[in-house]
Amino acid sequence: MLTNEIARAAGVTAETVRFYTRKGLLSATKDPSNGYKRYDQAALERLIFINHARNIGFSLQEIADIIEHSQREDSPCPKVRQMLSDKIADTKDKIAQLQRHLELMETTFADWATKSDMAPNGQAICCLIANWSQQGVALDVKEQDHDK
Numbered sequence: 001m002l003t004n005e006i007a008r009a010a011g012v013t014a015e016t017v018r019f020y021t022r023k024g025l026l027s028a029t030k031d032p033s034n035g036y037k038r039y040d041q042a043a044l045e046r047l048i049f050i051n052h053a054r055n056i057g058f059s060l061q062e063i064a065d066i067i068e069h070s071q072r073e074d075s076p077c078p079k080v081r082q083m084l085s086d087k088i089a090d091t092k093d094k095i096a097q098l099q100r101h102l103e104l105m106e107t108t109f110a111d112w113a114t115k116s117d118m119a120p121n122g123q124a125i126c127c128l129i130a131n132w133s134q135q136g137v138a139l140d141v142k143e144q145d146h147d148k
Helices: 003-010 014-022 041-056 060-071 077-112 141-146
Strands: none
Touching: 003 014, 003 041, 014 041, 041 060, 060 077
16 A cells, blocks of 8 residues: 555644654665555554554553564453553543633633723833732642643
8 A cells, every 4th residue: 555545544744754763663675666665464454553552542652662572472451451541640640630720710811801901111011910828729820841
């Protein structure tokens, strides 16, 4: 299969196929008559696997590790279960952080509804932000810095 053909068969873009090939996740042979890359059925199966793993939430590095582990003829499934368990815990933590952030934004927005608009006076760009305080807010500045 040519790049466009394998991409179409797996439901991804040709650029995705090229990217995964450059990263070493897929391999192809070169057609000596024209230099085009040719992918076999095993490459298609691997591409579909990569797509499934990406949709679950695994990074390309994690997928590469899983593939490498399986090539040692050792089941990567226990490792994959643990990785997914860790991802679930991390995702729950991120959701909780986002929920706290959303609550902060909603509280702030409601508070600003009662504030008057003021023109910049050379000391403050926007009085709403300049006069804002974290009145009992749970969002930690460390969380904001960590996200950068």
